[in-house]
Amino acid sequence: MRFPHFGRTMAVVGGLVAAVAAGDPSQAMEGSKHLSIAAGLTLKPAFEEIVPMFEREYGATVNVLYGPSQELRRQIENGVPIDVFLPSAAEEIRKLQKKGLTLNGGLRVYAQTSLVLVTSATSQATAVSFHDVLSERGTRVALGDPKSSALGEITATSLVKRDPGYKHRFNVIYAKHSDDVVNLVETGKADVGIVYRADAINNGRVWIVDETPTGTYQAVEFGQAVVWTCRESSRAVAEEFFDFISSPRIQKLLLKYGFDPVSVAE
DSSP states (O other), X not given: OOOOOGGGOEEOSSOHHHHHXXXXXXXXXXXXXXXXXXXXXXXXXXXXXXXXXXXXXXXXXXXXXXXXXXXXXXXXXXXXXXXXXXXXSTXXXXXXHHTTOEEEEEEEEEEEEEEEEEEETTOOSOOOOHHHHHHOTTOEEEEEOTTTOHHHHHHHHHHHHHOTTGGGTSEEEEESSHHXXXXXXXXXXXXXXXXXXXXXXXXXXXXXXXXXXXXXXXXXXXXXXXXXXXXXXXXXXXXXXHHHHTSHHHHHHHHTTTOEEOOOOO
């Protein structure tokens, strides 16, 4: 059984090993271009436009497995057959690189975003800032869980820099990943939440109330790396994919999805 085409993308939340094992990418047709990507959930809206473009222009078949970046990284460590890893935080690639599990030079950054404070799109509350949140002990704040979310790790690091005692300043409600944060805010189970700008910019369920929730801008890097489980036959198409998403026209396209371009070294 082969991997399904991109149009039948798999959302990965737990059973990634079994799902990937069910389709052996080594059985792809000889001579065809095939690429298996593990991508963070934040990338899904942009990739639903970008990946089909790449497939058409390069004659490739791309299979994308979406899921929480920490979970994807652990699955790659365990040998799941993935060619390229594109998490929702470059730090997840650095963790693999430290273990010698990346190829072709390791991490290459192609975009960045930032943390933002959001509230429900239907909320009647007046605009608030992160300073207001810290000042109100009763505020329920949805955050990514640092133990299961790349977003959570970055949020916790940023909050600690501003206020080491932030956990005692308001009512923290942890969520597994960014979409769970959005759900908590949308359903009224949390008053506000902190997510990536890329998670909120085109999300009709929440609206951004503070672009710099920690008081200072913090760039969150998005990068990719060819990982140790990459098939030799996919090395070349992996390089083509990096060149594609680093190209000026795709960098421009990423802007509408809440990402900022970066200078990519030649």
